[in-house]
Amino acid sequence: MDRKIIHVDMDAFFASVEQLDFPELRGKPVIVGGTSSRGVAATCSYEARKFGVHSAMPIFQAKKLCPNGIYVHGRHERYEEISREIFSLLSEITDDIVKVSIDEAYLDVTNLYLSAEYIGKYIKKKVKKETGLTVSVGISYNMFLAKLASDWDKPDGFFVIKKEDVPDILKPLSIMKIHGLGKKSAEKLNNIGIYTIEELLEYDKDVLTNLLGSMGEEIYNKIRGIDLRKVASHTERKSIGTEITFAEDTDVFDEISARAYKYLHEVNEMLLKKKMLAKTIVLKIKFEDFTQVTRSKSLEVYTDDEKNFKPLLKELLGKVEYKGKVRLLGITLANLISNREKQLEIFDIIGEEDGK
Ligand code: TTP
Ligand code: MG
Numbered sequence: 001m002d003r004k005i006i007h008v009d010m011d012a013f014f015a016s017v018e019q020l021d022f023p024e025l026r027g028k029p030v031i032v033g034g035t036s037s038r039g040v041a042a043t044c045s046y047e048a049r050k051f052g053v054h055s056a057m058p059i060f061q062a063k064k065l066c067p068n069g070i071y072v073h074g075r076h077e078r079y080e081e082i083s084r085e086i087f088s089l090l091s092e093i094t095d096d097i098v099k100v101s102i103d104e105a106y107l108d109v110t111n112l113y114l115s116a117e118y119i120g121k122y123i124k125k126k127v128k129k130e131t132g133l134t135v136s137v138g139i140s141y142n143m144f145l146a147k148l149a150s151d152w153d154k155p156d157g158f159f160v161i162k163k164e165d166v167p168d169i170l171k172p173l174s175i176m177k178i179h180g181l182g183k184k185s186a187e188k189l190n191n192i193g194i195y196t197i198e199e200l201l202e203y204d205k206d207v208l209t210n211l212l213g214s215m216g217e218e219i220y221n222k223i224r225g226i227d228l229r230k231v232a233s234h235t236e237r238k239s240i241g242t243e244i245t246f247a248e249d250t251d252v253f254d255e256i257s258a259r260a261y262k263y264l265h266e267v268n269e270m271l272l273k274k275k276m277l278a279k280t281i282v283l284k285i286k287f288e289d290f291t292q293v294t295r296s297k298s299l300e301v302y303t304d305d306e307k308n309f310k311p312l313l314k315e316l317l318g319k320v321e322y323k324g325k326v327r328l329l330g331i332t333l334a335n336l337i338s339n340r341e342k343q344l345e346i347f348d349i350i351g352e353e354d355g356k
Contacts, residue, residue: 002163003108004116005231007138007146008090008123010103011155014079015045018072020132029053029069031062042074046155082131089126092275093119095338096231106143108231120158144227147179166225171198181219185212197223240270241282243330249288251325256285257317263331264313268306271333277302278333281309283316286328295319302337309333 010016014032019025029048033041041062044053051066059071083102090097096108109119120137127135136157138149145161148170152159161169175186175197188211194200200208200223208216221227242263250256260283271278279302286292297312313331 001110002141003110004112005140005143005146006107006109006116006120006123007143007150008105008107008127009136009138009147009150009154010086010127011134011136011157012043012045012049013103013133014043014074015048016133017075017079017082019045021078025070025072029066031059031066031069031071032074033059033071044069082133085131086127086133086135089130090123093123095233097233098231106146106231117160120160124156124158142225142227143229143231144179144222145225148173148177151177163225167197167201167223170223170225171196171201173197175200178219178222180215180222181212185215185219188212238336239282239332239334240267240274240276240278240336241330241332241334242267242270243284243328243332245286245328246326249325249327251322253317253322256326256329259329260313260317260331261310263329264309265306267331267333268304268309271304271336275339276336277304277339278309279303279335280333281312281316282330282332282334283313283320284328284330284332285320285326287323288325288327290327291323292328293320296334298335302335304339 015030018030018032019028025045027047028045029051030045031041031048031053032043033039039059041053041055041057041059043055044062048062048066048069051069053062053066053069062069063071079102086103087099087105090105090107094107094109094112096111097105099105107119109116112119116139120139124135124137127133134156136150136154138146138152138157138159138161140146140149140161141163145166149159149161150157174195175181175189178197189195189200192211194203200219205217205220208220210216212219244263246259264281280296280298282294282296284292284294295316297316299308299312303309
C-alpha cells in the first residue's frame with residue numbers, strides 16, 4: 001500500500017507572525033531581518049515578494065527593490081512559541097511526525113482511517129483557528145513529493161501529487177525545485193545544459209553519480225518519484241508513570257496495595273489524556289534500606305482500560321519479596337502507541353466543511 005505523507009510549511013512565517021501581532025502591518029510589504037543595511041532578510045511577507053525581495057537577500061538590496069517596505073527586527077522567542085503551539089497540535093494527529101525546521105513538519109498518516117486530504121484540510125483549519133496564521137499543505141506518497149506539493153500552491157496552499165501524475169507533473173519544473181540538490185550541483189548541471197527535470201530525466205544513474213557523487217543516485221530516484229525515507233519521529237513517548245515516596249515507610253500490605261491501585265488509576269488517566277494505549281505495566285518498589293525491585297508484566301493487546309491492568313498489578317504485587325518497610329512506590333505504563341480511534345475524535349470538532 002502507498003504511504004500517505006503530509007508536509008506542512010507555514011507561509012512567510014516570521015513575517016506573518018509580525019502581521020498577526022501588529023495589525024497595522026497586515027497587507028503591507030514586511031521584511032524581517034533587522035533594520036541595519038548590513039544584514040540580510042530572514043524572510044518577507046508575500047506583499048514584499050512581489051517586489052522581488054526574498055529570504056537571505058541583503059537588506060540594502062531589498063531596500064532598493066522595495067523602498068516603502070516595513071523593515072523589522074526578528075523576535076525569535078515569539079516565533080519559537082508559535083512554532084511549539086503548531087507542533088503540539090500536529091502531534092495530536094499522529095506520533096509519526098518529524099519537525100524539520102521552525103515552521104515545517106512531515107506527518108505520516110498512512111495508518112489513520114481518514115484520507116490524507118481530509119486530514120490536510122483539517123490541519124489548515126485548525127492552524128488558522130488556533131494561531132490565526134495560514135499554512136501550506138502538500139500531500140503525496142513520499143516525503144520528497146509531499147514537500148514539493150506544499151510549495152506548489154503557496155501561500156495558503158493545498159496540493160496533492162498522485163502517483164499517476166509522476167513524472168509528468170515534475171517535467172516542466174526547474175531542477176532548483178529538487179529539495180536536496182544544492183546550488184553547486186545545480187550549477188554543474190546547468191553547465192551541461194540541464195535546466196529542467198525533463199532534461200535531467202534523460203540521464204542515467206551512472207552519469208548522475210559521476211557528476212554529483214553519492215547524491216547522484218538519490219536525485220535520479222527522486223525525480224522518478226522514488227523516496228523511501230521514513231518519517232522518523234524523535235518525540236515518541238515510551239512510557240508514562242508516577243512514583244512517590246511514602247510520608248511514612250510501611251509494611252502493611254493493604255496500604256501498599258491501595259497506593260499501587262491509586263497510582264495505576266492516575267497513570268491510566270494520563271494515558272487517556274494523551275490518547276495513547278499501553279501494553280505493559282511496571283511496578284517499582286524501594287525499601288527502607290534503599291534497595292529496590294522492579295517487576296513488569298505485559299498484556300497481549302494494547303489498551304487504555306484500567307481494569308485490564310488490575311489483574312497484572314495484583315500479580316506483580318504478589319510476586320515482590322517484601323524484605324522490610326516500603327519507602328517508595330512507582331507505577332509506569334510502558335510500550336505505548338497512539339490510540340488511533342481516539343485521535344479521530346479530534347477531527348470531529350472541525351466537521352466536514354471545505355478546508356481551504
Ligand atoms: P521558510 O519556510 O523557508 O520561509 P517562509 O515561511 O518565510 O516562507 P514560505 O511561505 O516560502 O514558506 O522559512 C521559515 C522561516 O525561517 C522564515 O519565516 C524565516 C526563517 N528563515 C531565515 O531566517 N533565513 C532563511 O534564509 C530562510 C530560508 C528562512
Ligand atoms: Mg515556511
